[in-house]
Amino acid sequence: TSDDGKKKKDIRRVQVYDCRPGSSNELPRKFNITDEDYNGFQCALRKEFSVPPDETFIVSTTDREEITEDIYKLLLDGKTLQLLESVHQMLPTATQERIEYQPHYHTLVQCGMYEYYASEGQEALPYAFAELIDNALSATRNNIGIRRIEIRLLFDESQGGPAIVVMDNGCGMTSKQLKNWAVYRLSKFIRDNTAFTSQEPGYVRPNPVPRSLNSDISYFGVGGKQAVFYIGQSVRMISKPASSPDVHEFIMSKEEFERKERDREDIYSGFIRNRMPGDSSHVNSSEELFLVPIVNEEVGKDSFTAVVITRLQQAHITYLKQHFTLWTRELAHTYHYYIHGINGNSLREMRVNDSSNNIDIQICLFEKPNRIPRLINLRDVNNDMQTLYIRSSVSTFEFKATGPKDLLVEGLVRYHPFLYDQETYPLDPYSASTEKEDDDCMVVNPEGRGKRPIFECYWNGRLIPYTTVSEFKWCEKPKKTDVVPWECYNRISGVLFANDRFEVSTNKLTFMDLELQLREKATIFTRVNNGQEQRVNIEKEFTSWLEECHVQFDKQVMFLGFLGEMRRADM
Amino acid sequence: TSDDGKKKKDIRRVQVYDCRPGSSNELPRKFNITDEDYNGFQCALRKEFSVPPDETFIVSTTDREEITEDIYKLLLDGKTLQLLESVHQMLPTATQERIEYQPHYHTLVQCGMYEYYASEGQEALPYAFAELIDNALSATRNNIGIRRIEIRLLFDESQGGPAIVVMDNGCGMTSKQLKNWAVYRLSKFIRDNTAFTSQEPGYVRPNPVPRSLNSDISYFGVGGKQAVFYIGQSVRMISKPASSPDVHEFIMSKEEFERKERDREDIYSGFIRNRMPGDSSHVNSSEELFLVPIVNEEVGKDSFTAVVITRLQQAHITYLKQHFTLWTRELAHTYHYYIHGINGNSLREMRVNDSSNNIDIQICLFEKPNRIPRLINLRDVNNDMQTLYIRSSVSTFEFKATGPKDLLVEGLVRYHPFLYDQETYPLDPYSASTEKEDDDCMVVNPEGRGKRPIFECYWNGRLIPYTTVSEFKWCEKPKKTDVVPWECYNRISGVLFANDRFEVSTNKLTFMDLELQLREKATIFTRVNNGQEQRVNIEKEFTSWLEECHVQFDKQVMFLGFLGEMRRADM
Numbered sequence A, B: 001t002s003d004d005g006k007k008k009k010d011i012r013r014v015q016v017y018d019c020r021p022g023s024s025n026e027l028p029r030k031f032n033i034t035d036e037d038y039n040g041f042q043c044a045l046r047k048e049f050s051v052p053p054d055e056t057f058i059v060s061t062t063d064r065e066e067i068t069e070d071i072y073k074l075l076l077d078g079k080t081l082q083l084l085e086s087v088h089q090m091l092p093t094a095t096q097e098r099i100e101y102q103p104h105y106h107t108l109v110q111c112g113m114y115e116y117y118a119s120e121g122q123e124a125l126p127y128a129f130a131e132l133i134d135n136a137l138s139a140t141r142n143n144i145g146i147r148r149i150e151i152r153l154l155f156d157e158s159q160g161g162p163a164i165v166v167m168d169n170g171c172g173m174t175s176k177q178l179k180n181w182a183v184y185r186l187s188k189f190i191r192d193n194t195a196f197t198s199q200e201p202g203y204v205r206p207n208p209v210p211r212s213l214n215s216d217i218s219y220f221g222v223g224g225k226q227a228v229f230y231i232g233q234s235v236r237m238i239s240k241p242a243s244s245p246d247v248h249e250f251i252m253s254k255e256e257f258e259r260k261e262r263d264r265e266d267i268y269s270g271f272i273r274n275r276m277p278g279d280s281s282h283v284n285s286s287e288e289l290f291l292v293p294i295v296n297e298e299v300g301k302d303s304f305t306a307v308v309i310t311r312l313q314q315a316h317i318t319y320l321k322q323h324f325t326l327w328t329r330e331l332a333h334t335y336h337y338y339i340h341g342i343n344g345n346s347l348r349e350m351r352v353n354d355s356s357n358n359i360d361i362q363i364c365l366f367e368k369p370n371r372i373p374r375l376i377n378l379r380d381v382n383n384d385m386q387t388l389y390i391r392s393s394v395s396t397f398e399f400k401a402t403g404p405k406d407l408l409v410e411g412l413v414r415y416h417p418f419l420y421d422q423e424t425y426p427l428d429p430y431s432a433s434t435e436k437e438d439d440d441c442m443v444v445n446p447e448g449r450g451k452r453p454i455f456e457c458y459w460n461g462r463l464i465p466y467t468t469v470s471e472f473k474w475c476e477k478p479k480k481t482d483v484v485p486w487e488c489y490n491r492i493s494g495v496l497f498a499n500d501r502f503e504v505s506t507n508k509l510t511f512m513d514l515e516l517q518l519r520e521k522a523t524i525f526t527r528v529n530n531g532q533e534q535r536v537n538i539e540k541e542f543t544s545w546l547e548e549c550h551v552q553f554d555k556q557v558m559f560l561g562f563l564g565e566m567r568r569a570d571m
């Protein structure tokens, strides 16, 4: 063994407990064995623990492996050993061994692998993109002008790649914030936001806004990482905050984790690169050619963030190309009210001039060198489920549910009348049977709602896709109905807008207990009419609204004795 | 500022990049500023970077915060700084800052918080226990005699606690294995199992066994941690491997993580205690009185593991007491075939003498000092869903599905006949309407199966509760049926036993793509008759089996012209 040229790495210290029967040494002794051979170590032990010359002893690990001459050479720095009379003897007093148990890097690299599947066969990719859009919405919430969010699918391999870039013109990240981005599970609630020069406040809950469209959709400190490692195996975060002229860049990748593990380097250690906007001198592999124009675009921007994902799963690329219409529609559905404002994608009502109608979410698919990229602005999607509901409805019943601790749900029910011999209730375009590409006509459901739940559920303004609420007591089909024909109960759809007091799962696919909370006795439902809350019996109100809808809008009644249309004098 | 008595902690070194316009120094210079005041530092910079005396400069963080005299004092060891001409100047070349981004301890402490809820209102606690039973089954798989697994709910507060202990007489853990237990996401597939004295093999896939009852249900390196931090906030692992006379103990707790963060200690660092079996000298708080008898029980055991969970959520305690029958039944359901053997909890067939009928899973609830504990052996549960299915069925149709890469599903369909004016198809005891405590009579469903899916799904022999398979093409209700009345299709239940080639989610609540895989063209279904595979048309076989069941067992036909019972001569 070569013992010369000793680096810091080669220093070996062990701590040894005296565990011989009758020993009362409760504390271990430290031995520096860097320059000690096996015999020397034995002698040092004998001396330190005053073992009489006629007494034998053995030394073992805490797993009772005897330290023989061969094993002695393999001992690593920091090891804890036990001096024993014999290998099988009992320990008279306890010993302690220090261990390190840092989470394995699969915590990050595999965090997205399973989380997105709430059930089988559902394609989870749109919800991975949603996490990145959430972050971009959150980052652009204080923008003065347009809030621009762009997803670019760079599948034109002549430019390097494939890669996916999610860009926003939001507040960007300081170097410190970029570091915090990388810390798994460091949520905004526990983050240290202080800088030397400013004592930034901790998390401030945003003021209530209609439909809870508050853009405050960062919650757990995991979304971005789950998303990128579900989509690919490497991410390059590029960000510039308004406070600094520099762009900060940070790469996290499976490959790099594997290398660090192999080289026994610190796993969770890396470098942030600070550079001039537009400086692409560090891009030199042909695999990353696509980065050059992206870096060039930086020049002149006050602040921005670009999330560049590479090492994409091939199956994802195939899906994204083949089902472009489908998944962009699902994103339009998810952010419907952020994109279109509180009244949604209505033809009739003017868009309300609120802060949410300056949000521009654009998807751009680059496939072949000479082909024009496929481009869609989510605002132009006209066949997502909410658009279909809004456009086929003739009347809206608004309500509110409030509970203890600021729990608030705004809700609405829409009526889809029976017209000209058919139901106008829209079919679900996501359901397998209607999953035709580029089919954006409004398909109509012969049975109305059928067994589908009434309510889709939004949280802080964005859809939580796997939670629906079937109905409430006050709007369910009654056992016997004399006033309203039962089919009318199949002609309603609804939306619930829950505020941040409701909990969602970390993958934002399900609410934790929305329905349970709403069923609590303490939850009070009130009707809202022209923005005014009315403390009235909601069931009565609803039933009479439904009756009115029926009388006024259904153009034919199928089974009941229809006596002709009449307008009531009392209205 | 007191600068004397300098500890290692107080050493401060910074690295500084020369970022003045025109500079070509790409590498930073290191400065030890431990004993340097602000002016000294300025002088050292001027000298090192040869800044002419008439030139001014400033120093900033990588976030462009100027290092003033006040801020200088706050600089921590390892900081990266930039020497600039002015605060807003561009960087001529990039700088690099080293960052650390170890996952936050919430990765562990909150890992169970949301994962168990696949949908709303479902009580996830039984599945947290299931993770601990999985581990115990895995640890006892090579036991010679009885495999004993015990869950003790120690809610008698006169003995300290409350606490929950999960014990098994399995192989236990060496100190090294106990350390590996603590590493989040370190799965058995990537674990280093070597010891100095033995080169233990890596993961070895178990040989195929019927129903995949292979006890190999550890997969992701997260289950135990998710379970304990879902149930409580502190865990004490106590384990003894056969290879050593010592017991190893390790504590992981939210409180301890919080303390380490406060004291700026290494978060993922701790101590394993090695001690004599039965030595409870370290138990000295009255809160932990319940530990003493548990430690005393250690004496004489060859190997064991005890998982002791404390700081329990009060809501869990309430649930576990109030719904004792319900959740133990769900556990009996989950491990039905481990407990009862491959034929399940049948009255007719003798239990097969396989390795799985020596599994003893016992739950014990201690509530009050003078009350006899409530005790149940899962083998004695007679009203879990599988038992109900087995006991109400009169015939079984067995099959097998095989696919590429060793994919294997064993399956069976059972027939529940119409008898004496009613269906014998059992009701789901877990469904809300039948959730009465201690009601173990067999309730019967007037509509047979109704709209319920046919198949419950097991993976490596244990139930994956939130995945069901509705049907396969060959057993679904045909559009028109001349042979078998359609009600017969509502009289079947089924089980699928998938092997380890199918993926499940990390919380083992759902399969990833069982149904999709089974629908693949490459998947081949064959009938199994008396243990023999038959390459025949499974749909035909199934239909004729169903017809036979109908003819032979249904005692009355409701709507079709029943001509009387007959026994066919050809059988």
Ligand SMILES: Nc1ncnc2c1ncn2[C@@H]1O[C@H](COP(=O)(O)OP(=O)(O)OP(=O)(O)O)[C@@H](O)[C@H]1O
Pocket (backbone or CB within 6 Å): A131, A134, A135, A136, A139, A168, A170, A171, A172, A173, A177, A180, A181, A186, A187, A188, A217, A218, A219, A220, A221, A222, A223, A224, A225, A305, A506
């Ligand atoms: N596009 C962005 N612009 C600015 N900051 C961002 C951006 N994306 C992420 N961040 C910062 O990084 C942090 C971590 O993001 P990540 O999505 O991983 O978790 P989170 O948003 O905090 O919580 P969640 O788990 O709910 O997504 C964010 O809180 C935010 O401070």
Ligand SMILES: Nc1ncnc2c1ncn2[C@@H]1O[C@H](COP(=O)(O)OP(=O)(O)OP(=O)(O)O)[C@@H](O)[C@H]1O
Pocket (backbone or CB within 6 Å): B131, B134, B135, B136, B139, B168, B170, B171, B172, B173, B177, B180, B181, B186, B187, B188, B217, B218, B219, B220, B221, B222, B223, B224, B225, B305, B506
């Ligand atoms: N009761 C036990 N007896 C012996 N070893 C155990 C026991 N419980 C856990 N272990 C060891 O600790 C490891 C980690 O357990 P944990 O349940 O956290 O993850 P896992 O079982 O490996 O994977 P999964 O996420 O599928 O549960 C196990 O692989 C096993 O080696």
Ligand SMILES: [Mg+2]
Pocket (backbone or CB within 6 Å): A131, A134, A135, A217, A218, A219, A222, A223, A224
């Ligand atoms: Mg996020």
Ligand SMILES: [Mg+2]
Pocket (backbone or CB within 6 Å): B131, B134, B135, B217, B218, B219, B222, B223, B224
């Ligand atoms: Mg496990």
